Amino acid sequence: MKLKGKIAIITGGARGLGAEMAKLFALEGATVIAADMNDLTYEQDNVFYYQLNVTDVDNCQQLFNDVIEKYGKIDILVNNAGITRDALTRKMTDDMWDLVIDVNLKGVFNLTRLVGPKMMEQGQGSIINISSIVGEYGNIGQANYSATKAGVIGLTKTWAKEFARKGAKVRVNAIAPGYIMTDILKTVPQDLLDKFAKQTMLGRIGEPVEVANAALFLAGDDASYITGHVLDVNGGMRL
Ligand SMILES: NC(=O)c1ccc[n+]([C@@H]2O[C@H](COP(=O)([O-])OP(=O)(O)OC[C@H]3O[C@@H](n4cnc5c(N)ncnc54)[C@H](O)[C@@H]3O)[C@@H](O)[C@H]2O)c1
Numbered sequence: 595m596k597l598k599g600k601i602a603i604i605t606g607g608a609r610g611l612g613a614e615m616a617k618l619f620a621l622e623g624a625t626v627i628a629a630d631m632n633d634l635t636y637e638q639d640n641v642f643y644y645q646l647n648v649t650d651v652d653n654c655q656q657l658f659n660d661v662i663e664k665y666g667k668i669d670i671l672v673n674n675a676g677i678t679r680d681a682l683t684r685k686m687t688d689d690m691w692d693l694v695i696d697v698n699l700k701g702v703f704n705l706t707r708l709v710g711p712k713m714m715e716q717g718q719g720s721i722i723n724i725s726s727i728v729g730e731y732g733n734i735g736q737a738n739y740s741a742t743k744a745g746v747i748g749l750t751k752t753w754a755k756e757f758a759r760k761g762a763k764v765r766v767n768a769i770a771p772g773y774i775m776t777d778i779l780k781t782v783p784q785d786l787l788d789k790f791a792k793q794t795m796l797g798r799i800g801e802p803v804e805v806a807n808a809a810l811f812l813a814g815d816d817a818s819y820i821t822g823h824v825l826d827v828n829g830g831m832r833l
Contacts, residue, residue, distance in 0.1 A: 596814040598623030601665045603657070605648050605705065606675030609635040610776035611724065614802035615672055615809045616641045622810060625665065629657055630675065648675045648701030658708040667716055670813045671709045673702040673746070674724040678778060680735045691738045698742035702749060710753055714762040720813050721757070721766040723750050724805075727828050730770055743770075747824055754822030765821035767812045772828025774800040795830030 602619050606612040607628025613636055616628045620640040628634055629646035646657050661668055676698045679690035702723060713719025728736050729743025750768040757764035773779060773790045779799075791798050808827045811817055826832075 595623040596810060596816065597670070600624040600669040600813075601627075601661065601667055602670035602672065602813070603627045603629055603661060603668060603705070603709070604672040604674055605629050605646065605701070607634070607641070607672075608632045608643070610778060611771070611774060611802050611805050612672070612674040614806040615674065618803070618806040618810055619670070619813065622814075624670065627657070627661055648704055649696045651704055654704045654708060658705070658712075662712070668709050668712060668719065669716075670720050670722070671706065671713075672722045672724065672809060672813070673706060674722075675701055676724060676726075676742075676778075678736065678739050678781075680739065680781070682735050683737045686737060694738035694742055698739065699745045699749075702746055706749070706753065710757045710764065710766075713764045714757050714760065717761070718763040719757075719765075720817075721753060721764070722809055722812050723747075723766070723768045725750070725768045725770045725824060727770050727772045727826070727831060730824070730826075731832060750824065751822050758821065765812075765817065767817070767821060768824045769805060769808050769812070770824050770826050770828065771805050772800055772826070772831045774802055774805055774827075776802055790831070793831050794828065795833055798829065800827065800829055 602624045604616050607616040608630035616626045617638045620626045626641045629644045631647050634643045723746045725746045726743040728740045732740050754766040
């Protein structure tokens with residue numbers, strides 16, 4: 595029970611990596627608010643659905659207010675909701691650029707600007723931002739996505755400094771997954787997935803639970819002296 599009594603918000607917690615983290619955190623004793631635009635794809639004790647579009651500032655404020663009113667605190671925030679709209683730069687439309695920036699970058703800001711200061715006031719908290727290997731190394735056809743995921747690393751380091759002021763034990767870290775088998779990879783052709791698998795030291799695409807295990811580590815006290823860090827979970831893809 596590594597998260598006993600903790601209150602956790604996980605955005606994009608309805609499916610994929612967010613669902614895996616929500617289930618694992620709940621099994622480890624947390625009460626989890628899985629905040630997503632879409633309904634949960636699973637049932638798990640102590641995981642509660644909250645309808646949230648991270649791009650909607652009022653919706654974020656309402657979620658924050660409701661969680662504080664009901665539980666009085668927020669111990670863990672995982673900024674996980676994310677989307678792709680891939681195209682080569684010359685073919686990328688304004689809509690594709692704006693939407694990905696809005697969800698993956700501004701969405702992270704929208705909720706964290708409420709939760710981070712609250713954690714400072716509480717004196718403790720753990721924020722985990724889900725970046726990507728693409729934010730670290732770039733990728734053809736993902737100018738919008740890579741910009742957001744690199745941006746999330748910048749936010750992580752900024753907030754690790756900003757929210758730890760005044761003696762607050764607020765830690766902020768990022769996870770940079772490689773290629774993990776979720777719906778987000780559905781549009782990637784199989785031959786490309788096989789190529790990605792071969793590029794890893796472990797010779798395979800990752801499983802969602804492997805990212806969830808990393809998130810559990812960063813969320814809990816086992817990572818009590820780790821902040822401002824970007825944890826690669828990519829099977830050794832870029833070694
Ligand atoms: N799967 C991978 O290979 C991989 C690799 C690197 C990074 N990531 C990142 O991990 C995170 C989770 O990805 P995933 O693979 O589980 O994707 P997914 O598509 O399976 O799940 C994403 C979830 O986010 C939700 N969501 C989308 N837009 C939202 C919004 N505006 N407000 C609230 N919720 C919203 C969706 O409804 C969905 O439940 C994303 O940030 C993604 O960029 C994934």
